[in-house]
Each structure stands twice: as structure tokens, then as C-alpha cells.
Amino acid sequence: MPHNTTDTGTPERIFIKGNEAIAHGALAAGCRCYFGYPITPQNDIPEMMSYALPDAGGEFVQAESEVASANMLLGAAAAGIRALTSSSSPGISLMQEAISYMAGSELPGVIVNMNRGGPGLGDIGPSQGDYFQSVKGGGHGDYKLLVLAPATCQECYDMMVQAFDLAFKYRNPVMVLGDAIVGQMKEPVTPWKPAAVAGTEAADWRLEGAKGRKPRLLKSLFLEDGALAGQNRHLQAKYAAMQAEARAESFLTDDAELIVVAYGSIGRIAKSAIRKLRAQGHKVGLVRPQTLFPFPGPLLRGLAEQGKRFLTIEHNCGQMVEDVRLSIRGIVDSAFYGHMPGEMPGSDDFLAPILDAMGGK
């Protein structure tokens, strides 16, 4: 990747799609294996990895299915390799089995989901219909992924670096949840190289052959008395500790009477709507969760305690709103506006729902 700095030492900006920024970010983060299967609207990611990874000394495999891609990710993770798969909603559904096994076996890997419309084959346009699937586990058993939600092409890049670090820090699968908007649009991106690729080399759990030590075993089967309960307690404690990673962008919240909660591309579109309403004197602000799990609930609760009201806007029929309501329960409720998947939202679409939530003010 020739995109570091110019001769003058200033960061070089490149004009790329969000999907390409995902691939650039993964390479900067030390990704050495990619496994994937074609599906719209994320094909730029495997296409770029297919030529960039071999140059970087890595391996690219076009798998026979998303089922296989996710299991290849599991295998590379078991070997302690920084590895990636990407797909879009129907393909992510097929990966849930392996993702559950990765969580149960505590294997680090990064899964990118460029969310498209559903259910079923849906369409190839943007949607946030996969919030539940991403944040609530998705497969069988009690587990969580760390879920990062980029709203810009720069965040696509940045969050890939964070995703690999978090995956190895917690030995847990991490999902980067974008959508067809952020994946397909082009913006200037400033690439950067992380100082160090953490966690990979020193891993004391990775499989490499048991030379001079006892064999290692990575598994999610716990049949002995009490073993599975112990593993579940351990996992739940780990998920609780992840709360420290919660991140959100706050925009004009200090004097706001109404807080709009929206993530990803929709958070960005909501920001445009809020700018228009601010110009008309409406005191409205935005919280855009950048991590969906852990959810920035304490931030929202603090705002609720200040007497602010809430409107959750999503590009689905009401998913994240449940987490917003849980965060502020006992204090205030959140109104909800769901832009229907299958229709492309613009900032004007959000003006009336925001004004309604402000009580017509």
C-alpha cells in the first residue's frame, strides 16, 4: 500500500469507496488472510484483497460459500493469524454458526457486514435490518460480538484497525457493521499505519505445533460437570468488561432538548437534518453510537437524567430503539422513526419525525 505520507511528510489523502477503505484499513492493521464469497454490495472488498493481500505476503481464498468463509476465518484465527471475512446480510446469516463457535472458543477474527435490505433476499440497497443479528449474538448460545458502526469512509478505515486490536485484546470476533451507503460512496480518506500490530505474536493460545510444551486445545464443547457454566460465566465477565470500549459521537447535545440517537450512515444523515433544524432555532442534538456492542447506554442515561427527550431513528422497523429504551428506562421513553428498508433516506425525511418528537416546537 503506497498510501502513507507524501515527501513533505503530510498525510496523503486518497479518494476511495468505503468498501476500499475497509480493505486498506485491514491491510494497515496487519490482516494476513482474507476469506470471502461474492455478494453485493461489498464486492470491492474481496476484489481488492485478492490482489493486495498476496503482495503483502498474505493469503486470499474465494470460498465455496459464506459458511466456508467463516469457518476458514475460524481456522486462521486458531493459528493466531489476523484474518478477515466480509459479506452482506444474507451471507452473514450463513456465517452465524461459525461465529458462535468462534465466540465459544474465544477466537479473534473480523467480520465486515455491509448491511443490505431484508428479510430474505431483500434488495441490494442500504438497510440497518441486521442490528439485532449483529448486537444480540446472531447464532446459538449466549455470546456477544464487539460491533463497530462506521458512518464515513475514514471511519471504515479507522475502525478496521480498531477491530483487529479489539479482536485480539478480547479474543473475540468483532463485526464492523456498515451498509450499502457507506460502502459504496467515495470520500477522501487519510490512511495511517498503527504503531504496532498488537497481540498476534505474543499469543499464548494460538496453534503452531506443540514443540517443547503441552498441546493446546481450542474448543467450545464443555461436557464435564460445571464446565460449561464456568465457561459461560467467564464469557459474561468478559462481555461486561468490554463496556469500557463503548464509543459515541455527541453533536450539539449540551443545550439540546431532544436527543436523536442514530448510528452509521443514518446517524450522518440525521446530523444533516439536525443542522437544518438548528438553523431554524430548534434545540436538537445527536448521539451516534460508534460501538453498538458495547452500547453507549451510560452516556444516554446521563442525558436522560438531565431531562432531555429522545428520538431513535433507524433504517429498519425498530431494533436499536430497544437498547435506547433499556438505557433510559425509568426516566423517559424514546420516540422512534423507522425509515423503511427498501427506500433510500434523505435528511429531509427526518425533519418531520424530529419536529413531531419535539412536540411541534
Added chain:
Amino acid sequence: MQADERLALADDEQMAFEVPDVLVDRATHYCPGCHHGIAHRLVAEVLEEMGVVDDTICVASIGCSVFIYNYLAVDSVEAPHGRAPAVATGVKRGRTDKIVFTYQGDGDLASIGLAEVMHAANRGERITIVFVNNTVYGMTGGQMAPTTLIGQKTTTCPGGRCRDREGMPIRMAEIIAGLGGVAYSARASLDSVKNIRAAKKAVRKAFDVQQQGLGFGFVELLSGCPTNWRMDAVKANTRIREEMIPYFPLGVYKDVTEGEGVC
């Protein structure tokens, strides 16, 4: 007498048969007459003879043999049902310098995992697959497998497998041999000493082609499941000879070791 005195060799005795170090000394969970123990031992002997024990990564599958990691002292990872060839692909692509193998039964490999094994073979992944075919789902209690013979009664084909309803048993060694990335595919049997000796050679070859970078190595081992076949171990061995081998002929179906390997 102390145990070590009892075990010491007399002057006129010599050690002819030793337990491989990589085999863990522990009580088995396999049923009496089950051939997994023999198959595990063949893998253990081959890994030791090749000198690759410390560089081997085992991918366990789902079924009775998920516990292979309790018997083989090598680094191991558990794969979801049928997905071991995909997991092994990921391990091997991540660590091309290691010996990677899967150990799978016929329900795992020939039913739910058919896509994964076919494509790993076709890509010519430098991995080895040890495929144990006992014509039945063992761990779940003896249901029909894709390899169940015509007329064989199981808990889900109580009247016997019927071609019109359930189709014909799948012959994996032949199917795998037909794929371009395969360097070695063979079928052997664990029913007799003679066949076990031949099986060991086939297991060795299936690992050799991986180590030499020639392509995908596959060995199918016809095995007994007396518990789910509802017969004793001797009759199970007889069944392998009289019913299984005629339908699943033993032999080498592909071997490129004399050539350049696959691309």
C-alpha cells in the same frame, strides 16, 4: 513384585510393539470393537515416523471422534459439524509451514460437510483428511448416514435403506479422486491385521503428499460400529468384509506422487 519389575523385559525377550509417545495413555470412551482407536493409532504412528508431531495441527470434527484431542497430544481446534476442511484451510493458509489434518466421520464429511470437503479437495489445499466410514451416525445413536448400505437398518431407516427413498450410498474416495486438486485418494479397511497394515501405508501417503506440497491427501478407512450395528465386534469385522468392501472397494484411486503434483 513391583510394576516396573513385571514390565521389565527378560533376557530372552525383545520389544516388538510400542505405544507411540503422541498417543495419550488414558481410558478410552469408544465402545468395545470400535475402530477409532486403531485409526487414531495409525495417525499417531505416521506422525511420529514422519517426525512432524511438534508441527502438527489437528482439526477435530463432530461425532464420536470429536474427542480425538483427548488421545492425540497435538495442538487441536474443534470445527463445527462438517466444516473441518474449511477450518483446516484457514489454519493451513495461516501457517503454510505446518502439517494440518482433519479427522472426520461419514455423517460429518459425506453429508453436512460435502461442500467443504469437495472444494478443499478441488482447490488442492495442502491438508490431509482421515475419513472414517462406518455407514452410520454413531454418536447420535445410529441414524442413517449417506454411506449406509442398501438394506441396512438404522434408527431412521428401520425397514432398511431403500434406493428409491434414500438413494445409493456415497463412495467418497472415488468422488474425491475425481477432483483436480487431489494428490492422493485411497480407501482402506480396519477389519483385519492385513488390511490395517495396508491402511497405515495409505495414511502415510495421505500425509506425505501434504508434506511434499503435492496437493490434497485423502484416506477413507472402513470401520466397524458394533454398538449401532447391533452386533459383536467379530461379526462387525465380518460385516466389513462381506458387505462393506464389496460396495466400497479397497484401493488407491489417485496417486500423483510419481508426477509433479497438482497446481
